[in-house]
Amino acid sequence: MIDGLVQIFLWQGIGELVSRFLLPSMPGPVIGLILLVAFLSIKGEVNPSLGMVADAFRQHLALLFVPASVGVILFLPELKTHALAVSVALIVSVILAIAVTALVLKLFSIKEPVYAHTKAYKQEMKELDEDRRLEIEKRKQERRIKARQKKNAKKAMGEKND
Amino acid sequence: MTDRLPISEIWVYLSGDPLFALVLTLATYQIGYTLYVKSNRNPILNPAAISIVLISVIISQFGFGDSNRDAYQKYFEGAQFVHFLLGTATVALAVPIYRGFAQMKGKMFPIFIALIAGSIASIASAVLIAKYMNAGDSIVGSMYTKSVTAPIAMGIAERIQVSPTLTAVFTVITGILGAILAPYILDIFKIRPWWIRGTAIGVGAHGLGITRAFSVNEQAGIFASMAMGLNGVLSAILLPYIYTLLHG
Numbered sequence: 001m002i003d004g005l006v007q008i009f010l011w012q013g014i015g016e017l018v019s020r021f022l023l024p025s026m027p028g029p030v031i032g033l034i035l036l037v038a039f040l041s042i043k044g045e046v047n048p049s050l051g052m053v054a055d056a057f058r059q060h061l062a063l064l065f066v067p068a069s070v071g072v073i074l075f076l077p078e079l080k081t082h083a084l085a086v087s088v089a090l091i092v093s094v095i096l097a098i099a100v101t102a103l104v105l106k107l108f109s110i111k112e113p114v115y116a117h118t119k120a121y122k123q124e125m126k127e128l129d130e131d132r133r134l135e136i137e138k139r140k141q142e143r144r145i146k147a148r149q150k151k152n153a154k155k156a157m158g159e160k161n162d
Numbered sequence: 163m164t165d166r167l168p169i170s171e172i173w174v175y176l177s178g179d180p181l182f183a184l185v186l187t188l189a190t191y192q193i194g195y196t197l198y199v200k201s202n203r204n205p206i207l208n209p210a211a212i213s214i215v216l217i218s219v220i221i222s223q224f225g226f227g228d229s230n231r232d233a234y235q236k237y238f239e240g241a242q243f244v245h246f247l248l249g250t251a252t253v254a255l256a257v258p259i260y261r262g263f264a265q266m267k268g269k270m271f272p273i274f275i276a277l278i279a280g281s282i283a284s285i286a287s288a289v290l291i292a293k294y295m296n297a298g299d300s301i302v303g304s305m306y307t308k309s310v311t312a313p314i315a316m317g318i319a320e321r322i323q324v325s326p327t328l329t330a331v332f333t334v335i336t337g338i339l340g341a342i343l344a345p346y347i348l349d350i351f352k353i354r355p356w357w358i359r360g361t362a363i364g365v366g367a368h369g370l371g372i373t374r375a376f377s378v379n380e381q382a383g384i385f386a387s388m389a390m391g392l393n394g395v396l397s398a399i400l401l402p403y404i405y406t407l408l409h410g
Contacts, residue, residue, distance in 0.1 A: 011253050012250055027249075027318060027398060029249035032256075037256045037259050054257035057251040059373065062370070063244065064244055065245075067242065069330040070241075072331045073233075074230055092291055096287045097340075098366035101361060102361075108272035
């Protein structure tokens with residue numbers, strides 16, 4: 001576990017250096033992240049120790065920004081006066097973020113199944129086909145019921161005429 | 163026999179020690195996390211939110227400093243050791259991104275376009291609504307950064323000089339809202355493939371959404387983590403330009 005942590009600190013350090021001297025518009029850790037992705041892509045695997053540290057961080061990411069968030073006690077009066085604006089802005093933007101991302105992907109996945117050869121895609125299609133089959137069957141069933149009702153109605157009419 | 167210290171003096175001694183702030187942070191988070199797990203992972207009981215509320219109450223009510231500003235400064239002196247790890251956590255996001263890459267062969271282009279569209283929609287709507295409703299400069303400023311996963315958002319906030327505190331708070335609220343709303347939004351638009359659901363949740367709901375995505379479907383979780391990290395990187399690149407464009 002320690003060597004995973006050391007590896008991450010190392011990339012963070014390199015990122016900070018690059019940010020300071022070459023790319024001041026980007027935060028150092030983000031540069032470190034990009035470099036580490038490149039390194040992993042070249043290496044072709046994540047060693048277990050690094051994977052473990054990364055998973056631990058991802059799981060409890062929220063803990064790390066608690067100290068900064070507690071500063072909210074300094075903004076309470078300001079937030080209270082603008083409570084409505086803040087809530088509307090946050091709710092609308094969350095809904096749009098999720099909806100836009102999902103709809104764009106849906107649009108692409110209908111038009112361009114360039115990844116049709118992958119296993120994941122085949123599995124997906126299988127699931128979709130299953131859904132479609134169920135839908136068609138349901139429609140057939142409905143038609144059958146309607147036909148039967150019509151027949152019964154006709155029969156009733158016939159009996160009346162008799 | 164040694165003199166007994168009165169309680170208040172013990173308190174003064176303890177609250178001046180960095181260890182106290184650290185223990186307070188970790189213990190309240192642990193309480194929040196236990197509640198969250200016990201409640202079957204109900205997004206309203208967000209561990210970070212519980213921790214933030216508890217700490218705020220404790221340090222503002224129990225004589226931690228003369229004013230709130232004082233109290234917070236004292237608390238942060240100890241808690242900065244946790245705060246420091248944000249950068250490290252950002253670098254660690256490389257691993258889920260890399261794992262996602264392995265699964266997204268051929269989907270790379272649509273995912274990039276969707277992430278850019280999603281984050282622009284999210285940033286623009288938040289900023290414009292807050293601006294239109296006259297929410298004040300520091301709130302509007304933090305609306306730029308709040309759609310990004312918090313560790314990266316804080317880095318960006320420092321670069322474009324908006325409040326990291328409000329950024330963090332808005333990000334936590336966004337995560338809660340996203341985790342609650344995402345299933346309904348995705349069902350309304352009849353979005354079934356797991357990878358699309360995962361990616362959208364990663365953009366909208368951050369960390370908590372991801373843990374939930376993992377518990378529903380492995381693929382959704384992998385895509386959600388990847389989307390969250392990638393969205394952060396794209397935002398770190400694009401946000402300074404968007405900020406000068408809308409703000410300047």
